[in-house]
Amino acid sequence: MTHASSNKWLSYVLLTLLGFVMIYPLIWLFVSSFKTNQDIFGSSKLFADTYVWNSYSLGWAGTGQYGFQQFFVNTLKLVLPTVVLTIVSSVIVAYGFSRFTFPLRTLLFSLMMATLMLPDATVMIPRYILFNKLGWLDTYLPFIVPSAFATSAFFIYMLIQFFRGLPRELDESATIDGCNSFMILIRVLLPLCKPALFSVGIFQFIWTWNDFFNSIIYISSVKKFTVSLGLRLSLDASSAVSWNQVLAMSVVSVVPCILLFFLAQKYFVEGISTTGLKG
Amino acid sequence: MTRKKRSFRYIGLIYVLPWILGLLIFQLYPFIASFYYSLTDYNMVNAPKFIGLDNYKQIFTNDPGFTQALKVTSIYVVLAVPVKLAFALFVAIVLSAKLKAINLFRTVYYLPSILGGSVAISVLWRFLFMKDGVVNSMLANVGIPSVDWLGNPDIALYTLGLLSVWQFGSSMVLFLAGIQQIPSDLYEAGSIDGASKTRMFFKITVPLLTPIVLFNLVMQMVNAFQEFTGAFVITSGGPMKSTYLYALKLYEEAFTFFKMGYASALSWVLFAIIMVVTGIIFKTSNRWVYYEDGGKTK
Numbered sequence: 001m002t003h004a005s006s007n008k009w010l011s012y013v014l015l016t017l018l019g020f021v022m023i024y025p026l027i028w029l030f031v032s033s034f035k036t037n038q039d040i041f042g043s044s045k046l047f048a049d050t051y052v053w054n055s056y057s058l059g060w061a062g063t064g065q066y067g068f069q070q071f072f073v074n075t076l077k078l079v080l081p082t083v084v085l086t087i088v089s090s091v092i093v094a095y096g097f098s099r100f101t102f103p104l105r106t107l108l109f110s111l112m113m114a115t116l117m118l119p120d121a122t123v124m125i126p127r128y129i130l131f132n133k134l135g136w137l138d139t140y141l142p143f144i145v146p147s148a149f150a151t152s153a154f155f156i157y158m159l160i161q162f163f164r165g166l167p168r169e170l171d172e173s174a175t176i177d178g179c180n181s182f183m184i185l186i187r188v189l190l191p192l193c194k195p196a197l198f199s200v201g202i203f204q205f206i207w208t209w210n211d212f213f214n215s216i217i218y219i220s221s222v223k224k225f226t227v228s229l230g231l232r233l234s235l236d237a238s239s240a241v242s243w244n245q246v247l248a249m250s251v252v253s254v255v256p257c258i259l260l261f262f263l264a265q266k267y268f269v270e271g272i273s274t275t276g277l278k279g
Numbered sequence: 280m281t282r283k284k285r286s287f288r289y290i291g292l293i294y295v296l297p298w299i300l301g302l303l304i305f306q307l308y309p310f311i312a313s314f315y316y317s318l319t320d321y322n323m324v325n326a327p328k329f330i331g332l333d334n335y336k337q338i339f340t341n342d343p344g345f346t347q348a349l350k351v352t353s354i355y356v357v358l359a360v361p362v363k364l365a366f367a368l369f370v371a372i373v374l375s376a377k378l379k380a381i382n383l384f385r386t387v388y389y390l391p392s393i394l395g396g397s398v399a400i401s402v403l404w405r406f407l408f409m410k411d412g413v414v415n416s417m418l419a420n421v422g423i424p425s426v427d428w429l430g431n432p433d434i435a436l437y438t439l440g441l442l443s444v445w446q447f448g449s450s451m452v453l454f455l456a457g458i459q460q461i462p463s464d465l466y467e468a469g470s471i472d473g474a475s476k477t478r479m480f481f482k483i484t485v486p487l488l489t490p491i492v493l494f495n496l497v498m499q500m501v502n503a504f505q506e507f508t509g510a511f512v513i514t515s516g517g518p519m520k521s522t523y524l525y526a527l528k529l530y531e532e533a534f535t536f537f538k539m540g541y542a543s544a545l546s547w548v549l550f551a552i553i554m555v556v557t558g559i560i561f562k563t564s565n566r567w568v569y570y571e572d573g574g575k576t577k
Contacts, residue, residue: 015370019387026394028413089301102288123310130309149298150301181290229398246402250398261393
């Protein structure tokens with residue numbers, strides 16, 4: 001009895017300490033975005049004696065011609081269509097795989113699972129050459145168009161798993177009521193898989209929002225920069241001027257993801273545990 | 280009736296058609312094309328010129344950058360992935376002890392995985408581990424001399440590895456889900472048979488988690504081989520190319536020098552390496568992964 005409860009107590013202490021270590025960098029980032037350069041460097045204290053309050057407004061305005069307002073709008077222009085199209089296309093394809101038998105189904109399904117393992121690095125260059133030929137460089141089309149074709153097997157698989165959990169009797173009774181297969185999807189199944197749709201949307205939002213590699217490859221003009229690119233720009237540009245502005249914009253750039261994470265936590269954990277890849 | 284049946288046979292195909300097109304255009308075609316480009320000299324201005332295996336010859340015999348990138352990446356993968364998974368498993372096991380605040384802890388540990396790949400976190404890492412950054416200041420408080428976390432070629436790679444380990448949350452959530460799915464009657468049966476807690480841990484929990492270990496191992500390994508953002512933003516591959524990960528080499532050849540043929544060959548070498556490592560993991564998995572269908576695993 002005492003053994004078990006002391007064990008539990010030890011677990012709590014351990015987990016709290018670890019949690020503190022895990023989260024401390026983020027707290028430091030937030031607090032330091034209000035500090036002066038002297039307090040950011042060479043000090044182990046979390047709180048400083050003097051604070052500056054203009055780091056956010058100055059950082060937001062940026063140093064060059066375009067500020068973070070532009071970068072935020074750009075990122076939304078890229079992320080939102082990508083998220084919506086990913087959800088729509090993945091649902092349709094997952095429905096096809098989970099509810100119908102058709103020629104070559106097994107082969108196609110295995111192919112889809114194989115693409116989960118296909119390293120992006122292998123397809124990156126021909127894609128770039130293709131998009132270049134299409135005149136899509138320096139636009140958001142390389143992000144948006146592929147998402148309309150359900151190119152992420154991760155999401156399809158996640159939704160297939162979810163569809164499999166919904167009883168087929170639902171479809172059958174709807175068929176008897178005269179629904180065709182598309183109406184069954186829209187009217188019967190979609191309302192039931194809202195949690196899974198949320199999961200897909202949230203994951204895709206955060207991954208696309210944080211994406212750096214594709215952004216740096218495809219977007220070249222500052223006017224079209226995403227938040228990731230803008231942040232790197234300010235890191236390079238502000239050579240030792242005011243680091244708090246860089247930190248402030250780092251905070252701002254992760255705020256949408258943190259908000260989404262806390263608001264939709266349930267879906268996150270659900271999503272990652274039903275399929276659970278990546279991260 | 281028969282007619283309806285026949286049209287029914289193809290209806291599923293219509294639903295998966297978008298994916299089939301996407302596969303052909305954005306995955307299969309690029310996959311094959313990159314092999315073709317790897318046999319050419321192509322700078323995106325002139326037409327690709329077929330040069331056979333010259334790119335591969337160059338990679339393996341006359342490219343110190345490749346050797347360095349391969350070395351650095353191998354160390355990174357071999358260290359970061361197992362440490363991250365061990366950590367994830369350990370925390371998941373502690374967390375699974377039916378603690379009240381489990382959801383809070385899970386959230387806190389998972390948060391870094393959400394943000395980890397972003398430029399903001401790379402910026403943060405750079406500040407934390409600068410020579411006069413917070414980490415060194417804290418160490419100074421307890422009398423440890425400062426470490427040049429990002430400037431010392433012997434250490435910088437480990438500092439990046441730490442960033443990867445910090446993001447153990449997503450693997451942990453998977454382990455946790457796995458632990459929670461283990462039927463409790465197995466433990467009940469175990470305790471009736473008089474098995475100790477430790478024994479049950481090694482005879483029930485661990486074997487039933489091995490499929491998840493396998494899955495995490497493969498996915499994390501594939502991702503780690505392609506790690507880019509941290510090394511690019513925090514250290515730019517330096518100092519002295521000590522964090523020159525494979526993805527940086529690939530990026531440089533393709534998008535700085537526009538040697539598309541050469542970069543394609545590099546990407547195929549990476550693909551081959553990942554496939555071989557995955558193959559080895561799967562081959563050995565027969566010996567250490569427990570399958571519930573009762574070991575129909577050759």
